[in-house]
Amino acid sequence: MELLEIFLKSIFIDNMVFATFLGMCSYLAVSKKVTTAVGLGAAVIFVMLVTVPLNYLLDQYILRPGALAWMGEDYAEYDLSFLTFILFIATIATMVQLVEMIVEKFAPALYNSLGIFLPLIAVNCAILGGSLFMQQKEFNNITEATVYGVGSGIGWFLAILAIGAIREKIRYSNVPPAFRGLGMTFILTGLMAIGFMSFGGMLTGGDEAPTKEVVENVTPAETVEVNEVATDSTALETVTDSLTQTVQQ
Amino acid sequence: MANTNVEKEPLFSKKNLGLVKDPLTDNNPVTVQVLGICSALAITAELKASVIMALSVVFVLGVGNVLVSLLRNAIPSSIRIIVQLVVVAALVIIVDLTLKAYMPDLAKKLSVFIGLIITNCIIMGRFEAFALGNGPWKSFLDGIGNAAGYGLILIIVGFFRELLGSGKLFGFPVFGDPVEKTGLYATGYENNGFMLLAPMALITLGLIIGFQRSRNKNLIETH
Numbered sequence: 001m002e003l004l005e006i007f008l009k010s011i012f013i014d015n016m017v018f019a020t021f022l023g024m025c026s027y028l029a030v031s032k033k034v035t036t037a038v039g040l041g042a043a044v045i046f047v048m049l050v051t052v053p054l055n056y057l058l059d060q061y062i063l064r065p066g067a068l069a070w071m072g073e074d075y076a077e078y079d080l081s082f083l084t085f086i087l088f089i090a091t092i093a094t095m096v097q098l099v100e101m102i103v104e105k106f107a108p109a110l111y112n113s114l115g116i117f118l119p120l121i122a123v124n125c126a127i128l129g130g131s132l133f134m135q136q137k138e139f140n141n142i143t144e145a146t147v148y149g150v151g152s153g154i155g156w157f158l159a160i161l162a163i164g165a166i167r168e169k170i171r172y173s174n175v176p177p178a179f180r181g182l183g184m185t186f187i188l189t190g191l192m193a194i195g196f197m198s199f200g201g202m203l204t205g206g207d208e209a210p211t212k213e214v215v216e217n218v219t220p221a222e223t224v225e226v227n228e229v230a231t232d233s234t235a236l237e238t239v240t241d242s243l244t245q246t247v248q249q
Numbered sequence: 250m251a252n253t254n255v256e257k258e259p260l261f262s263k264k265n266l267g268l269v270k271d272p273l274t275d276n277n278p279v280t281v282q283v284l285g286i287c288s289a290l291a292i293t294a295e296l297k298a299s300v301i302m303a304l305s306v307v308f309v310l311g312v313g314n315v316l317v318s319l320l321r322n323a324i325p326s327s328i329r330i331i332v333q334l335v336v337v338a339a340l341v342i343i344v345d346l347t348l349k350a351y352m353p354d355l356a357k358k359l360s361v362f363i364g365l366i367i368t369n370c371i372i373m374g375r376f377e378a379f380a381l382g383n384g385p386w387k388s389f390l391d392g393i394g395n396a397a398g399y400g401l402i403l404i405i406v407g408f409f410r411e412l413l414g415s416g417k418l419f420g421f422p423v424f425g426d427p428v429e430k431t432g433l434y435a436t437g438y439e440n441n442g443f444m445l446l447a448p449m450a451l452i453t454l455g456l457i458i459g460f461q462r463s464r465n466k467n468l469i470e471t472h
Contacts, residue, residue, distance in 0.1 A: 025285065093334055125369070178460070
């Protein structure tokens, strides 16, 4: 349940593009066509899947204060957190290179579709942002961090896919000249972000225990209502029937 | 021959000044080159944070451009991206630690966005497009100019968002007190809290771009 929550939250509520503006450069530059947008989006998911857990391990065992305790007592007091940026970005750059080489060797077809986008990704803010937010959120274990990474990647993928599709369609609309291209894309992204804000309430419904209490409190009142309705009207019979059934159950 | 030419050119020749001035208007990195929006918009809800962010980028890009320009003949082109990333990361760490030491509150507010200067496309873009092919002084001017152009947009967006969103500038109430209904609030004016949320940053920037393009027809895209 916890994992599902992290997953959904990273896709919809903390969406990389709409909530934190990460990866905007490539989002704007590569979203003119849906096909290229899909290619870059897939590459981002893939790289996030690799780098976020890796940076989680780095953070746990090297960077955070006291993380070096596994090397022995003498190292327990070291705090290397100031090296975070350099280590994270170095990991990302090397992983991107490595992934590029592996994909080129073993999956040429995938390389042909992702290939040109992979180097672009090393400097995509969404990737570094994912790792930095992962560090800030202090996940309990590597599974949570991985799920967060994949979820953020999928969120970014959805965003670029949507704007790619809209930009292909908007070519046929009569946009005021000054807003053509970049300006309209920004405003559209803003409107989509407003849409995504409505997901904000999705996970704040409370947990299971309180809802049960509410149901128990409500049932007596409901039976009264049902009786009144049953005496008053015949049109609502079906509804009242189903309601009384649930009450009896 | 090339050497004497460089020496003859005065430090602030018209061309060199152009390096600083162009990015402020006609060749603005944010509104025209579409670079560096990533780490920028999330922190523009307040003018103060925008100014600090702008100054940080001016520092990182100015110094970084000079360093990359000095190193440009020593870097093998196959690993240049990693070298550039290390240069930026080192500079950003300096900025981050300085902010944490002298402005801990603001550093907390900017959170990961200072770190994200590393992957700010303006920085890599200028390194690749300019510093790798030009001398240190020109690269310095180019860096300052582009970072200032970026900062300018950041400050404009921050100005409108803070003014309309919370009725303040640099945390100082401009329109009066919204609770006690003084100043402009006495006439029934209300703050538009929506300006402080993420979507309005995008829409504000979209409007700024539209405004700039309506003044300068050369920038209009065909589609």
